[in-house]
Amino acid sequence: MTHSISLTVNGARRDFQLDDPRVTLLDLLRERLQLTGTKKGCDRGQCGACTILVDGKRINSCLALAISHDGADILTIEGVARGDQLHPVQAAFIAHDGFQCGFCTPGQIMSAIGMMREAQAGDDPERIRECMSGNLCRCGAYAGIVDAVLEVQTSEANQRRSA
Amino acid sequence: MKPFDYVRPATIAEAVTAAAQPGATYLAAGTNLLDLMKGGVSRPDRLVDVTHLQGLDKIEHLADGALRIGALVRNADLAHDAAFAKAHPAIAEALLSGASAQLRNAATVGGNLLQRTRCAYFYDPTSRCNRREAGSGCDARGGENRLHAVLGWSENCIATHPSDFCVPLVALDAIVEIEGKSGRRELPLDELHRLPGAAPQRETALEPGDLIVAVRLPATARDFAGHARYLKVRERTSYAFAVVSAAAALRIENGKIREARLALGGVAAKPWRARAAEAVLKGAAPEPSAFSEAAQAALTDAKPSGDNAFKIELARRIVVRALTLAAAGTPARIPALPASPFASGALHA
Amino acid sequence: MPEISLTSAPAHIRHGSNIGQPLTRRDGVLKVKGQAAYAADHHPPGMLFAVIAVSSIARGRVAALDVAAAKGHKGVVDVMTSKHRPELAIDPDIKTNPFVFRMEVLQSDEIRYANQPIAVVIAETLEAATEGAALLAPRYDALAPRVGLDAGETFAPPVVGVGNPAEVQHGDIDAGLAAAAKRIEATYETPPQYHNAMEPHAIVASWDGDTLSIDTPSQAMVMARARVAELFGLVPEKIRICSPFLGGGFGSKGFLTGPQILGVMAAKLVGKPVKLVLRREQMYGPVGHRAPTRQRLRMGIDAEGRFTAIDHHAKTVSSSYDDFYEPAADASHTLYASPAIRSSHEAARVDTGTPLFMRAPGEATGSIALESAIDEMALACGMDPLAFRLTNYAEVEPTTGKPFSSKALRACYEQGAARFGWAKRPLAPRQMRDDSGLLVGWGMGTATFPALMFQAEARAAIRRDGTGVMEIGAHDMGQGAWTALAQIAADGLGLDVDRVEFRSGTSDLPDGGIAGGSAHTATAGNAIHNAGAAVIARLADLATRDERSPLFGAGNAGVVARDGKLFRRDDESRGESYADILARAGLAEIDARGTGAPNPTAQTDYAMHAHGAVFAEVKVDSELGQIRVSRMVGAFAAGRIINPHLVRSQLLGGMIWGLSFALHEEAITDRRTGRIMNADLGEYHIPVNADVPPMDVLTVEEHDPHVNALGIKGVGEIGITGSAGAVANAVWHATGVRVRRFPIRIEELLTPL
Structure with missing residues (x-):
């Protein structure tokens, strides 16, 4: 039995037939839509490497069935930059060396973007660290990650103030 | 993952009918269920997806002053609801101390209540587990059980319930609203989860097809808003289950505790309401001696189920600390490290 | 032609040229866009x-x-x-x-x-x-199954680590201990740990x-x-x-x-x-791990606080079917001066996958035990732990008597201690509390890791358009090879890094050797450096032999390569661009190869190690047994720093591994079945962001003329050494409780109220 599914992925509507309800959003993206920027680190919701935004909120795509998210609006790491123009979080990750091996990085960046939308941490490093704790980094790039998020939070706050 | 039929009911009645079949189970966010299915712990034949049901994602203020939280309200949405957090700060703090931001964004209120134990032997389908497979035995007994139950366990099962959210809920007399084959009924949360006894496989009071549609907090729950805390000891600063946790809520008038609520997490197969301790506190001055006496009362029946005797002493100390913090007053804002003793000011509040 | 080659770095920041510059990662854009293709x-x-x-x-x-x-x-x-x-x-x-x-x-x-x-x-x-x-x-x-350190028969392994003798003895241990004014003996245990790279x-x-x-x-x-x-x-x-x-x-x-x-x-x-x-749980078996150890340290000091003996014995396990023995006791070979030092190992075979190299194999396990014991010994003689370490500072490698090729450890101690504020540390434990009443403790550890070199080869070319190519099958596992090696390539070719096409990451390129032992930048870097020098020499040869070149006849005076041109060393007004030289010679490209390898003479004559000093502050809620590291300072001397931006990240990462070693990581094995019951990332705890406090990394200037032509020592592993012990020692200083089994658990700090 196949199921018709419609998703908006990185702004583009994708309609397709899903022949297997077991497919997670993560495996759908990686193995069927060839969007491999989203990573599988544990497949059990324990590392955050698969973080994407669904309807604007960050979730672990490994613990989400694709079929249950029919109609959802999905943003992955591939949809964050505008061509050559990096998202401020992406640029800040490079500037602050917020990664080493880079495997957790797409998840970290999506998580950071989601975190900023949640607007719970502000520019308090302690809150940022807590709010980013759903993304493990084995290389230990946490300092750079926090600095990158802080920089973007601070510059966005400044822009709001001057606007 | 075993193949399953995927059903997306349009109404609660359809959902109940579809889920009452043997082998069927409800799917909400799936943050626990999919994990269990990937591990081979749960192998349902049919998933009844309730996430598209209408009307279950609301937070409602009822005429009698009670608060009704729809079962599909996401954990993060509830915790970040400013009015909710103000009225029920310990619940918000517990929610924010659980799992990760990503999981809290997905996980639902109903799903949180029904999450399964994190006992490693339950999670491992090749180990014997009476909870997973009735009568098969319990490999946690005599195994690696440093984090297992110290209250309410039986020879058949020493697992704990992992929820943070349920701990303050049970303390505050939350009611669970259930739709089932015979219509709607309700149950105190304290009666939802069962202690293992001789039948650990019967984890809850739910019958096949039963769907939790809402959790209700009585109007009296908000009387504790000024003196309510959740405290959690864990092995990482964040993103870890509780070794032991406690929710403490006090109603203090004229320097005396008029009413106290206390519950423990990570110690038993259910969120553990400590009524004996509440009785000790009622009418007492909010002082260390009373807290200490309450802690003794809360753990009177505790006994180690393995290499976990330390949890009994730890639980006593958490009770004292949580009561101390609650007595000092709820902070204006949830701390940067929710429910952590490292949240600023959490030690001698 | 490899499909991966980085010719330019769209987002790098550069303040000058090449080696020593804090360039951002040249693969950074690919990684932040999700375009870096992992296997x-x-x-x-x-x-x-x-x-x-x-x-x-x-x-x-x-x-x-x-x-x-x-x-x-x-x-x-x-x-x-x-x-x-x-x-x-x-x-x-x-x-x-x-x-x-x-x-x-x-x-x-x-x-x-x-x-x-x-x-x-x-x-x-x-x-x-x-x-x-x-x-x-x-x-x-x-x-x-045979499970745990006490299973099976104990035997002396033939070798430990990579061909190290299982027992090394320098001086007379028994005499040293007998002559000691004070002695300690302590046993430490470290658990099995799993690498758990984020990429399965x-x-x-x-x-x-x-x-x-x-x-x-x-x-x-x-x-x-x-x-x-x-x-x-x-x-x-x-x-x-x-x-x-x-x-x-x-x-x-x-x-x-x-x-x-x-x-x-x-x-x-x-x-x-x-x-x-592999599924995450399947990584707990067939892909290696760090073996558990039980280490007994016996130490003696004289009346002045100088060592008379250090005896370090380690028990470990290997698999039933293969041999790898965690060389934990070797950590005592180099750091502290003592007339008698002995390291010895014993092992048993258990039913586990074969343990293998895991970041700082031997050094990490050995360091936490050694640095804890040093702390205990300092306490026993009433000395400040830093003063005690300085008293026993090794001016030559104690077990071999060789001079160090370079050793700026004193400067690490001084600069790290100053940055941390160590001088204000009370000697006795349980003396400090913060504003909220948490116990505060300060601890330190010395870091060290050998400066190794393996074998590698590189091919360099200069093209007619004046750009360069450097080819080497190097490996970037996060340490930054795409960037650091390209910087070395650029200097070797006398070009700006943007003018060099750096090809790497496939096996059909010249053998870049092993990315291990903290030796990759040194080994591959020297191959690159030598390949660059060789191709420049060929180019110079073309020019200096050509009457039409302004460099004609400069052979004896020599030429220098810079910014895509060769100049006469004795008269830099005379020069010619690479492009012009190749154009006149009618060549599309000129190339040469170079190798990187250890220098056997230098290896014989010198002891070669990187060093560092790590200082940690912890806060402990002793009623609840909760520990949190609140700050760390690491000062490291590791020869020449190719890219300070990347080196800082490597050292920070290592320090976090040290924190994790002391407080978090442990595979829990069921004693009855030999199965790991926390084979995941939920219950096998590695630090999350909230566990990691602000950390300071200082790199101390160190010029080493002996390790290799570039003076590189490597920074990949040293950060974990010293750090684990510093955290453990800080926990003792906060609480007065000495925990000798790692990671330190809640229950060990639940002292009576």
């Missing part, structure tokens, strides 16, 4: 999915597998078992050289450890392969006749290629391994593992490309 991101046409089924017992045999059930599952194409698999050219248990480790690739039905691969299910979809593997429902003939081991294998294309993360591609070649009876040239980005390695991707070979076998079996990715 599992590949999907060749017709590819099938393979999923491994693993053993749930630790010792015995597979008695039965329900292959029919698996094959009956929709989408399953084939099931590879010990009875149905491609033949291998040699027995995978034959050790053809010391760097070959035995692996389980379905050569028999024997089970050596829990989580050993026992079958591979190949299917059209990942979902089908996964369920197919679950349907195999293995039955076993099980034997009682993965392989995409495609056969085309007798040629084989492999995408898999490797810290040593040419060695991996040799292993594949011998197992499948191929000439290495028929195999191409592509590993441009590793999602972390930490040693676990140093040797090709059984599951990776199983991916190649599965592709051969079905005649189609196959992707095989």
